[in-house]
Amino acid sequence: MKDIRQITVTVNDQVRDLVVETRRTLADMLRHDLGYTGTHLGCEHGVCGACTVLLDGLPVRSCLIFGVQADGRTVATVEGLADGTDPDAQLSDLQRAFSDQHALQCGFCTPGFLMLAEGYLSGGRPADAGEVTEAEIRDVVAANLCRCTGYQGIVEAILATARSRLDPAGRERGDGERGDAGLGGSEQGTGR
Amino acid sequence: MKPAPFRYHLAGTVPEAVSMLAELGEDAKILAGGQSLVPMMTLRLARPSDLVDITRISGLSYLRAGLDGLRIGALTTHRMVETTRDPAVLAGFGVLARAARWIGHYPIRARGTFGGSIAHADATSEWCLLAVLLDAQVVLAGPGATPRERTVPAAEFFCGLFTTAAEPAEMITEIWFPRPSRSAALAEFAPRQGDFAVVAAAASVDIDSRERGAACRSVRVVVGGVGSVPFVVDTGAVAGLPASASTWREVGELAASQIDPPEYADGDAAYRRRLTATLVARALDEASRQ
Numbered sequence: 001m002k003d004i005r006q007i008t009v010t011v012n013d014q015v016r017d018l019v020v021e022t023r024r025t026l027a028d029m030l031r032h033d034l035g036y037t038g039t040h041l042g043c044e045h046g047v048c049g050a051c052t053v054l055l056d057g058l059p060v061r062s063c064l065i066f067g068v069q070a071d072g073r074t075v076a077t078v079e080g081l082a083d084g085t086d087p088d089a090q091l092s093d094l095q096r097a098f099s100d101q102h103a104l105q106c107g108f109c110t111p112g113f114l115m116l117a118e119g120y121l122s123g124g125r126p127a128d129a130g131e132v133t134e135a136e137i138r139d140v141v142a143a144n145l146c147r148c149t150g151y152q153g154i155v156e157a158i159l160a161t162a163r164s165r166l167d168p169a170g171r172e173r174g175d176g177e178r179g180d181a182g183l184g185g186s187e188q189g190t191g192r
Numbered sequence: 193m194k195p196a197p198f199r200y201h202l203a204g205t206v207p208e209a210v211s212m213l214a215e216l217g218e219d220a221k222i223l224a225g226g227q228s229l230v231p232m233m234t235l236r237l238a239r240p241s242d243l244v245d246i247t248r249i250s251g252l253s254y255l256r257a258g259l260d261g262l263r264i265g266a267l268t269t270h271r272m273v274e275t276t277r278d279p280a281v282l283a284g285f286g287v288l289a290r291a292a293r294w295i296g297h298y299p300i301r302a303r304g305t306f307g308g309s310i311a312h313a314d315a316t317s318e319w320c321l322l323a324v325l326l327d328a329q330v331v332l333a334g335p336g337a338t339p340r341e342r343t344v345p346a347a348e349f350f351c352g353l354f355t356t357a358a359e360p361a362e363m364i365t366e367i368w369f370p371r372p373s374r375s376a377a378l379a380e381f382a383p384r385q386g387d388f389a390v391v392a393a394a395a396s397v398d399i400d401s402r403e404r405g406a407a408c409r410s411v412r413v414v415v416g417g418v419g420s421v422p423f424v425v426d427t428g429a430v431a432g433l434p435a436s437a438s439t440w441r442e443v444g445e446l447a448a449s450q451i452d453p454p455e456y457a458d459g460d461a462a463y464r465r466r467l468t469a470t471l472v473a474r475a476l477d478e479a480s481r482q
Contacts, residue, residue: 001197002197003197003198003199003200005200021197022199022200022243023194023195023196023197023198025194025195025230025234028194044193044234045235046227046300049297049299058302058303059298059299059302060299060302060303061300061303063230064230064231064303065226065303066200066223066226066230066243069247116299119299120298124302126275126277139293140298142297142386143297143299143386
């Protein structure tokens with residue numbers, strides 16, 4: 001006998017009503033019931049981080065949460081990062097940095113890394129943490145598995161984004177010349 | 193894999209949660225952060241008949257330091273402990289904030305809960321070791337017309353492999369650390385950062401003075417990963433020895449001689465003994481510098 005519930009969840013600013021079986025994970029609910037297939041599933045038991053989404057702003061492994069638990073809450077998936085309304089600025093600063101720094105190869109893990117980094121930079125990082133460091137970002141990305149890149153590009157992309165967000169002058173410069181700002185961030189980031 | 197079917201129940205209050213548990217029987221489980229239970233369910237290592245979701249119960253997420261020690265609400269996340277800036281917490285219980293970084297990864301720490309970790313009772317769990325080291329009390333709520341509450345010392349709470357003294361219808365509401373311990377530390381080793389520790393050691397020291405070569409009044413050591421529950425090392429002979437690296441090494445060897453570690457794929461008994469000696473010495477050294 002199926003245990004089902006009717007729930008309301010806000011995904012990427014859209015309010016969605018649906019009926020879910022209670023054993024449905026949030027990851028499967030997003031993919032199969034709501035069509036957000038940008039959320040990828042690797043291990044399905046919380047090890048790989050590919051399914052990371054934001055639940056009320058915090059990064060979570062959506063394979064370790066049941067869909068029914070998202071009732072009344074807000075979820076952000078990778079589909080919500082890009083600003084689809086402006087054709088010249090379709091990717092977010094973080095996504096641009098991933099592209100600039102070659103932070104992906106096959107791309108399977110990328111949505112998870114983007115949401116992990118977005119969650120950390122937009123609320124998970126303590127306000128008094130000071131200047132962002134490479135060690136700090138390496139500690140954060142250790143949560144997710146990437147079998148292609150060796151992480152260097154991922155770390156540099158997140159560092160560049162963190163630095164441009166923390167330094168408003170840098171962000172203004174970045175608006176005009178995103179590519180250059182990204183490369184500048186990379187030299188700073190590796191400290192080499 | 194996908195979890196086996198279960199019935200889902202959302203509890204709004206502690207009395208509601210424990211009365212649901214009493215009604216549903218012993219195959220029901222509490223769902224808190226779910227960072228251990230849900231993987232076990234997807235691997236079909238656990239097949240609870242019912243889940244009682246307590247994540248929306250308000251008022252169970254706090255770190256309160258006062259004259260009677262530190263009280264941590266069951267739904268307090270590991271990340272809240274890791275990032276606390278409360279000087280009263282850090283003064284006497286800084287070891288908890290320092291040790292939190294060993295727990296899983298950042299998203300796991302942002303979701304996983306203190307009470308859930310204690311209830312899960314993994315013998316390598318950082319919180320379980322520190323609860324035993326610091327004489328914590330586990331506060332449990334039980335069902336009944338007049339809500340029942342009892343406290344169990346952490347040393348008695350963990351009774352076997354993933355087994356605790358909590359009754360099936362009881363729920364952890366708080367972990368109470370009655371006494372501060374400034375000079376305490378936790379050291380552990382895992383082949384991959386964020387993974388379960390092969391061996392973990394928690395230690396505290398009480399030293400006569402801060403001077404070089406001062407004598408130890410007492411030393412406490414608890415080791416995880418060497419048995420089904422946190423192992424308390426008998427350190428009786430250490431009192432009076434100088435607080436020095438050679439004493440810490442000696443206690444490490446003492447700990448290694450007292451344990452009877454299991455053979456698992458991630459390390460045989462001899463390896464765990466060497467790790468224990470090293471990690472106990474490391475934890476004591478760090479504790480003595482706090």
